[in-house]
Amino acid sequence: MRRLQPSGAGPLAWCGILLATTVALYVFQHLLWLVLPFLFGLITYYVLHPPMQRLMFAGFSQEASANITAGVFSLLLSVALVFMLPRFAAHAVSAQETGTRYLQGGLALLDQTLRAMEGQSRFMREAHVADAVSSHIAAAGEGFAQERLPALAMALAAWMPSVLLAPFLAYFFLRDARRFQRFLARAVPNAYFERTLHLLYEVDRTTRAYFLGLMKLTALDAVCLAIGLWVIGLSSPLLLGLITAVLAWVPYVGSILGCVLVVMVAATDFPGTPWIAYAAVALFVAVRLLDDFVFMPLTIGRSLKMHPLITVLMIFVGGAVAGVAGLLLVLPVLGIVMVIGETVSIVASDPRLHARHAHARRLRWTSVTRDLD
Secondary structure (H helix, E strand, C coil), X not given: CCCCCCCCCCHHHHXXXXXXXXXXXXXXXXXXXXXXXXXXXXXXXXXXXXXXXXHHHCCCCHHHHHHHHHHHHHHHHHHHHHHHHHHHHHXXXXXXXXXXXXHHHHHHHHHHHHHHHHHHCHHHHHHCHHHHHHHHHHHHHHHHHHHHHHHHHHHHHHHHHHHCHXXXXXXHHHHHHHHHHHHHHHCCCHHHHHHHHHHHHHHHHHHHHHHHHHHHHHHHHHHHHHHHHHHHCCCCHHHHHHHHHHHCCCCCHHHHHHHHHHHHHHHHHCCCCHHHHHHHHHHHHHXXXXXXXXXXXXXXHHHCCCCHXXXXXXXXXXXXXXXXXXXXXXXXXXXXXXXXXXXXXXXHCCXXXXXXXXXXXXXHHHHHCHHHC
């Protein structure tokens, strides 16, 4: 007799997946104080898991391997902070002055570009586009410095305690991940046990592949941008490449912010040569194309096997529902919900699993009522 094979997720299941992802993003927006430390803790866990696994293969227990790995990581992090904090404190005083200088350099480049365009366009010259844009930007910058900047600094200071939770979460993930998996598996009926183990494995594989792919993509972007900025002639190309690659974690918005940052630096360091800033824009466009067609399919694209239309649609939905946090979280949340939704759909549509569960319940009922007849 041929066994009935379970079908994959259908249109109804995919509607549930997209709806659940949207609801999760809306909830996460109001719990960012916990979601972001959990996210950073999860990234740290996946980075530290391979060395911990090597210690376990060498004969150490999971708890001892977790303690050694977390201890070495904490020691390296403390040493790095000891060397970096004095340098950071030395530059903190001049940070506002440096930021203002770079902003003025970027505005000067924008004004120069608009006036050059006015020289080629009669419509723009008669509309006084350069003067109008300069006045609006000056008014917006003054309002930001007086109203938004102090509030932003206070918000960043308030976020620091919650971010410090990330190393503690990563340690407990390393030490107790298997215990948590066994705890979840024990709560599932025996007929669905295999599917539950498969679900836990797929969720772990998807999140691991996504975050490790994100780290690889960040490294590739940072190297490509650093080499390009070094060829152009900008100062501190590696630092600028790393900052812009990390900003690219937020789809589209982060890449635009990174490009604007580099253009401001180029316009300030080379005020008389605007072609350097234009070359930086061309570099970002080239790296963006490499991301879309080469790097991302080789890294993140292999972990989240989704249609590009769904990916782009959910990025816009995540931005509309939860803002910048939605843009940052939409892809990993969608990947996890997709795995859960597809597994639940397969379980719900598999008559063999339902028959096994019903048979197990009848056997259990017969066993507990045998001596009552």
